[in-house]
C-alpha cells in the first residue's frame with residue numbers, strides 16, 4: 285500500500301474562472317514530483333459555480349477531492365479545513381488564483397529533501413498589486429515584527445511546503461483567529477525561503493477587500509503580541525501625569541491670584557483624555573472580543589460535504605474513507621463542544 289507523499293491544499297472562494305487552468309498546471313507540477321499525490325480544493329462557501337467546477341474535476345480524477353464548507357469562513361479557516369483532512373507526508377499550501385506558480389513545487393521538494401521542515405515562498409516581486417497594498421503590507425510587517433517575539437518573514441504569504449510534523453502541530457493549534465504564516469513561524473524547525481516572482485491573478489478579482497485586510501492585520505497583531513495592551517497602560521499613565529501637571533499649574537495660578545479663564549484648555553483636556561480612554565478601551569476591546577470568541581470553543585469550520593471518487597486504486601488504501609472522514613470530523617467537533 286503506497287502512502288500519499290504530497291497533499292496540496294488550495295482554498296477557493298468564487299474562483300470559477302481560474303480553477304480548471306489552476307488544476308491543470310498544478311496536476312502537472314505534482315505529477316513531476318511524485319505519483320502519489322492528492323489535491324484538496326476547499327470551497328469556502330462560494331456563491332458562484334466554484335463547487336460545480338470542483339465536483340467536475342473531482343469526478344474526473346481520483347487524486348482530486350472537493351471539500352465544501354457550509355459557508356464562507358475566510359481564507360485562513362478554509363486552509364485549516366483542508367489541512368485537517370490532508371493525508372500527505374508533505375503538504376503544499378497554494379492560492380487557487382495562480383499568483384503562486386505551481387511549477388515551484390519541484391524546487392520546494394528539493395529543498396525539503398535536504399532537510400527543511402518548511403519551505404516558504406518569498407516574493408521578490410509582485411505583479412498586479414496596487415501601490416497601496418504594497419506600501420501597507422510593508423509597513424504592517426515592519427510593525428508586526430517590532431511587536432511580536434516570533435520573527436515573521438516579510439514578503440511571504442501562505443504559499444509554502446510543510447512537512448507532516450509541522451502540519452500536525454499547526455492543526456492541533458486551537459485558535460479561532462488564525463494567522464497561519466505566523467503560526468508556522470512560531471512552530472520553528474528549519475524554515476527555508478524560496479524567492480519567487482509573484483504573478484498577477486490569472487482571472488477574477490481579489491477576495492481581500494480593505495475591510496478583510498484590516499481584520500486580518502488585527503488578527504495577526506493580537507495573536508502574536510500583547511504589547512499593545514501594555515502600551516495602553518503606558519498611554520494611560522502618561523495621560524494621568526499630564527493631567528496632574530495641569531492640576532499643579534491650575535493650583536499655582538489660583539494661589540497667585542490669577543483666575544484662569546481656561547474654558548478652552550478644559551475642553552482640550554477633556555477631549556484629549558476621553559480620546560485616550562476610548563482608544564485604550566478600544567485596544568482592550570480588540571483583545572477581549574477575541575477572548576470571547578475563543579472561549580466559545582466553536583468548531584473552526586463547518587464541512588458540508590466532501591467529494592472524492594471512491595474507486596479502488598493503488599493508493600486508495602491510504603485515502604481515508606469519505607464517510608469515516610466526515611464521521612471523525614463530526615465526532616471530534618462533538619467532543620470539542622462537550623469538553
Ligand code: UDP
Nearest residue numbers: 295296297328358359362379380490491492
Ligand atoms: N479565499 C478564500 N476565502 C476567502 C477569501 C479568499 O478561500 O474568504 C481564497 C481565494 O480563493 C484565493 C486565496 O484565498 O485562493 C487568496 O485570496 P485572494 O487571491 O483573493 O487574495 P490576494 O491574493 O488578493 O491577497
Ligand code: MG
Nearest residue numbers: 379381383485
Ligand atoms: Mg490572490
